[in-house]
Amino acid sequence: MFGMKCNTTKCEPCTPGFYGLLTGIGCNPCPQGGFYQDEYGYVDRGNYKTDCKQCPIGTFSPSLGAVSIFNCRSCPTGTDTDAKAALDACPCLENFHRTYRYGACQPCQNGVDCTGGYQKLRTGYWWSWNFTTYIGADNLGSSDEYKQFVNNLSDSQFDLSKPNSLNYTEYKGFLPAVHLCPRSESCHGGGIEGNCSKGYSGWLCAECSVGYYELFDKCHECQDIKIIIIVMVLVLLTFFCLAYGVWRLDNRTRTGVTKQNDSFVIHLKIAINFYQVLGILSAVNEIHWPESFQSVGQSLQYFDIVRYVNVLSPRCIFPGVWNAYTFLYIAIATPFFIILSTSIIFFIWYIYRWYKYHHSLHHLTDNFLTVTMMLLYLTYANTCSNIMAVGPWSVRRFNVTANGEYTKLVLTSDYSIDLDEEDGLRYKTNKYITYCSLIYVVCFPLVLILVMYRRYKRHEVVGREDERPGTMGMRFFCKQYSNKFWYWEIIDMYNKATLALIANFKDDQASNMSYSLFITVILIALYLYLEPMKAKSDQRFQLLTLHYSQLIGWCNC
Numbered sequence: 001m002f003g004m005k006c007n008t009t010k011c012e013p014c015t016p017g018f019y020g021l022l023t024g025i026g027c028n029p030c031p032q033g034g035f036y037q038d039e040y041g042y043v044d045r046g047n048y049k050t051d052c053k054q055c056p057i058g059t060f061s062p063s064l065g066a067v068s069i070f071n072c073r074s075c076p077t078g079t080d081t082d083a084k085a086a087l088d089a090c091p092c093l094e095n096f097h098r099t100y101r102y103g104a105c106q107p108c109q110n111g112v113d114c115t116g117g118y119q120k121l122r123t124g125y126w127w128s129w130n131f132t133t134y135i136g137a138d139n140l141g142s143s144d145e146y147k148q149f150v151n152n153l154s155d156s157q158f159d160l161s162k163p164n165s166l167n168y169t170e171y172k173g174f175l176p177a178v179h180l181c182p183r184s185e186s187c188h189g190g191g192i193e194g195n196c197s198k199g200y201s202g203w204l205c206a207e208c209s210v211g212y213y214e215l216f217d218k219c220h221e222c223q224d225i226k227i228i229i230i231v232m233v234l235v236l237l238t239f240f241c242l243a244y245g246v247w248r249l250d251n252r253t254r255t256g257v258t259k260q261n262d263s264f265v266i267h268l269k270i271a272i273n274f275y276q277v278l279g280i281l282s283a284v285n286e287i288h289w290p291e292s293f294q295s296v297g298q299s300l301q302y303f304d305i306v307r308y309v310n311v312l313s314p315r316c317i318f319p320g321v322w323n324a325y326t327f328l329y330i331a332i333a334t335p336f337f338i339i340l341s342t343s344i345i346f347f348i349w350y351i352y353r354w355y356k357y358h359h360s361l362h363h364l365t366d367n368f369l370t371v372t373m374m375l376l377y378l379t380y381a382n383t384c385s386n387i388m389a390v391g392p393w394s395v396r397r398f399n400v401t402a403n404g405e406y407t408k409l410v411l412t413s414d415y416s417i418d419l420d421e422e423d424g425l426r427y428k429t430n431k432y433i434t435y436c437s438l439i440y441v442v443c444f445p446l447v448l449i450l451v452m453y454r455r456y457k458r459h460e461v462v463g464r465e466d467e468r469p470g471t472m473g474m475r476f477f478c479k480q481y482s483n484k485f486w487y488w489e490i491i492d493m494y495n496k497a498t499l500a501l502i503a504n505f506k507d508d509q510a511s512n513m514s515y516s517l518f519i520t521v522i523l524i525a526l527y528l529y530l531e532p533m534k535a536k537s538d539q540r541f542q543l544l545t546l547h548y549s550q551l552i553g554w555c556n557c
Contacts, residue, residue, distance in 0.1 A: 020043030076103055
């Protein structure tokens with residue numbers, strides 16, 4: 001009989017809190033959320049939506065089988081009290097979410113879509129559910145558990161034969177913290193997992209996946225090894241052609257053929273200085289540069305002589321070994337490699353010239369110093385940038401969980417490096433290596449100024465007319481400056497080192513990042529103020545001012 005529950009001996013009407021069935025004998029409880037029933041044996045359509053009474057607007061029933069309107073309670077905080085409750089408590093307000101179906105709603109994090117009362121990532125944002133890797137604890141929740149809760153929360157059906165069908169009504173774990181991706185295209189969002197786009201992986205999707213390499217701040221699929229070899233050959237040929245061209249220009253300048261070569265070299269050095277500064281600043285992940293700057297900045301990276309490794313795709317040849325530590329080791333090894341290789345080459349060249357022409361040792365020494373100092377000068381900005389990238393000033397703390405209880409330490413220059421790995425011993429070792437490497441950052445410009453004085457400036461001071469031709473090569477560092485300020489290139493080198501430090505000096509607070517940018521612009525403005533007093537010609541200064549004014553404009557954007 002409808003509206004009755006029976007056993008082997010007797011039948012009784014459904015008690016309050018229950019409703020009868022139309023497909024057989026029995027009673028089902030009114031579900032939690034917004035329903036109750038205060039009558040006996042009630043049956044109409046055999047469905048909770050019609051046979052259970054609904055709580056008044058702004059209230060809900062927290063228990064299964066509520067027997068009275070007095071069992072309906074006020075909706076919890078963060079919910080819409082102008083709407084009726086259904087299978088859950090009152091729906092969450094806009095931009096609010098819940099972790100308990102019948103509990104309060106909390107404000108959503110930036111970067112998530114809370115439609116439906118649960119969190120899902122927006123495009124360009126990222127989070128990680130891998131809590132145990134970062135904090136070494138268990139049972140703190142997972143994406144699978146949260147998905148079960150979300151599926152339950154999104155389900156509007158109630159199985160009449162299974163009163164406990166609304167399982168997983170509460171997610172008891174932690175929710176991950178949401179972070180804005182440095183490159184929006186690497187984080188596609190749109191779900192709970194927080195997967196990276198194709199070709200990207202790691203923390204904030206900032207790494208390139210296996211089989212991809214980074215170029216122009218984007219990940220590209222690796223080329224065939226034959227193409228990489230061809231590119232390597234072309235780069236080497238270009239390098240030797242440029243070196244030969246500079247050598248020919250220097251020879252023509254020494255013989256007094258033309259003064260236009262000096263102007264070309266001066267403008268070339270100004271361009272190199274400018275592009276090296278841009279290369280340092282372009283490494284700042286938190287700056288979202290305008291599109292006009294990005295197109296320029298992408299092409300400028302080639303002017304940093306060490307960055308040619310990106311074109312040759314070393315990640316494709318030796319995958320899994322390229323990170324900030326690797327580039328630190330390369331930066332440290334670069335000066336030693338340059339000095340050793342040039343020493344060997346010039347020693348062989350001297351033996352050959354001495355055996356054939358009995359050439360003077362002074363000429364060899366001058367050329368050796370010129371080439372060595374030139375190569376060290378060209379790599380100085382990149383070396384400073386890679387050394388500064390591993391210092392303690394480059395450490396950034398990220399929240400792993402939304403409540404900020406658990407955090408993760410990484411390098412701002414390389415998010416793939418977890419400073420807590422191996423109890424932080426690896427980072428501590430590399431930090432001490434960085435401290436020792438600062439000796440080169442500070443001392444190389446000082447050595448250069450001594451060499452410049454001994455090999456070039458001293459001859460001008462004493463008014464010698466018989467200056468050896470080889471000493472003119474050191475004038476590369478002085479040509480665009482007046483005689484009174486022949487040492488100004490050293491100030492410029494320290495300026496690059498300072499910018500490299502500031503570019504990596506970031507913290508969790510946006511105010512600290514703004515402060516770093518403010519100091520950067522002040523340094524550039526100070527350099528612009530002092531440069532006209534040191535420049536040799538107004539035309540060259542105007543070119544320099546134009547370049548740096550563009551840089552300040554891009555920073556202000």
